[in-house]
Amino acid sequence: MDYRIDMTTVLKLKAFGSLISEVIRPGLCTGCGACVASCPVLALTMKGEQPAIIDRCINCGICYYQCPETSYSIEEFEKSIFGRVRRDDEPFGVYKSCFTARALNPDVRKVGTDGGFVTALLLYMMDNGKIDGAVICSKSNTELWKAEPKVAVNRDEIINNAGTKYTVCPMILGLSNAVRDLGKKSVAFVGTDHTIVAVRKSQLIKNEYWGLGGYVKLTIGLFCMECFSNRLLKEYIPNKGVDLSKITKFHITRGRFIIYSGDEVLLKAPIKELDPYVLQSCHKCLSLTAELADISVGGIGSEPGWTTVIIRSEQGEKFFNEALNAGYIEAKPLPTEGFNTVVKSSTFKRKKATESSGA
Ligand SMILES: Cc1cc2nc3c(=O)[nH]c(=O)nc-3n(C[C@H](O)[C@H](O)[C@H](O)COP(=O)(O)OP(=O)(O)OC[C@H]3O[C@@H](n4cnc5c(N)ncnc54)[C@H](O)[C@@H]3O)c2cc1C
Structure with a gap:
């Protein structure tokens, strides 16, 4: 149908x-x-x-x-992507199974945000010719740590751009770059909820001019409680006395914003301190877990060093199993406690956004 x-x-x-x-x-x-x-x-x-x-x-x-912010029918989208709408007992959208997973390669785990799962899955897809590009997120060459979309075309580019950039990034321009400029035919796309919705709109609304979504083989949705303006890089971090050029990794975990330089912690601050830098749009965003992605991933629900993985679509399940069988990742069923944490966090986000919208 x-x-x-x-x-x-x-x-x-x-x-x-x-x-x-x-x-x-x-x-x-x-x-x-x-x-x-x-x-x-x-x-x-x-x-x-x-x-x-x-x-x-x-x-x-x-x-x-x-635009992912203009109206669309979530039911129609779910039917089209997953073959059914979410059930009442699926508070974070349609899913098939949930895991806690990580890269088997310790070098990949080292560069990853949580378990390096995303990087390992992309490496499996690239190494085995499943994709000819991966639309991921890089850093600007001119402005330190400014997030920019990147079309990775080999394993080094995937590894070098592992790790989360928590600031705003126009990811759909990366998809455009992959298809229109680089002629990629089959890409994996990584992004937070709104960018996944944009890709789905491009796949499901007939009038999309460039047909960009048609070239996306797998969408990997990143959990996102909130995303930050570039003012975080220009004001907050320098004001804390942290030299941007020394930073190797950012992490938000258990209510803390942590900045690393290698193994050294340069800053550990309560996430509340970052409130003035949260994008205005985040206050109205309902979805923590990128509910229309093939696979959704986050740190919430897993032990440190592991990534929580929600498999939603057949396509997602297929590539997850292939990467598992090929020895790129290891996975265990997500324990009930972890599952409940994801439910609690996504319900919290939805409630907060609904209240903020006055709905
Ligand atoms: C703005 C933002 C907020 C987040 N908030 C939460 C949260 O509240 N709770 C939670 O559990 N998880 C959150 N995450 C997801 C989490 O930080 C990890 O990305 C996720 O757990 C995957 O970890 P990993 O080690 O498997 O990924 P990695 O192996 O590190 O791979 C991450 C991949 O994502 C790409 N990427 C990095 N930044 C971006 C970006 N801004 N847009 C698109 N792609 C990007 C990288 O290029 C890389 O390919 C957030 C992510 C982002 C971008």
Whole structure:
């Protein structure tokens, strides 16, 4: 059954002006870059953390409907991706199974945020010709630690870009780069909830101009309680006396924001201190666990050094099992306590966002 939505009629009704009034001005824009990447006349660009218009808009409306913040039917999307809608006993979306997992290779675990699971899964896919690129997140060459999308095309690039960047990143521009500029045909895409929704919109809404989502073989969704503005890098971290050039890794775990230089801890601060830098859009975001991804991953629910893994789709299950059998990862069923922690955290996020929206 084809659940894709034909937006032909409604597309004419909305355009970038509507994105400004409905998404950007109310502070809902997540800076994912979907509108910029989907514009057929290249009239949009990212200015700082938000999109801006730089050329004549043809009012096609594609940007509006590709934006993850404009409305869509979660039920239709779930039916199309997973073959069914979530049940009442699935508080963090449709899933098949949950694991706690990590990379088998200790060198990969060392560079990973939690268990290095994501990096190991991408390495399996790249080494075995399952993908010809991985859209992941890198650091800017010009601004220290500024997050930028990256199309990794070999194992070194996957390993060198392991680790979480907690600041805003226009990941859909990375997907655009992979498909339009580099001619990639089959990519894995890593991102937080809103970027996964943008990829799904690109796969499921027929009018997507570049058809970017059609080239995505696997979506890996990162749990996300909140994401931060680049002001975190420009103000908070230097004000704490930490030299950005010395940093090798960031981690948020158990209510603490931790900055490392190798094995040395440069800063350990309560996550509350970062509140002024949380993106406005995060306050209204309902989903902790990237509920439309093939596989969702986070640290919540697992022991230190392990990644919590939610397998949602058949595609996700297939690649997870293949990576397991090929010896790239090891996994154990997620213990009940860990599962309950994920439920509690995702329920907390949903409740907080719902209250913030006044719903
Ligand atoms: C903004 C943000 C907030 C998060 N908040 C939470 C949280 O509250 N609770 C929780 O349990 N987990 C959270 N995570 C997820 C967690 O930090 C780990 O990414 C996840 O557990 C996977 O760990 P790993 O060791 O398996 O991944 P790794 O092997 O380290 O691989 C991580 C992959 O993600 C890519 N990546 C890094 N930053 C980004 C980014 N900003 N956008 C897209 N891709 C990126 C890397 O390039 C790499 O390919 C958050 C992630 C992000 C980006």
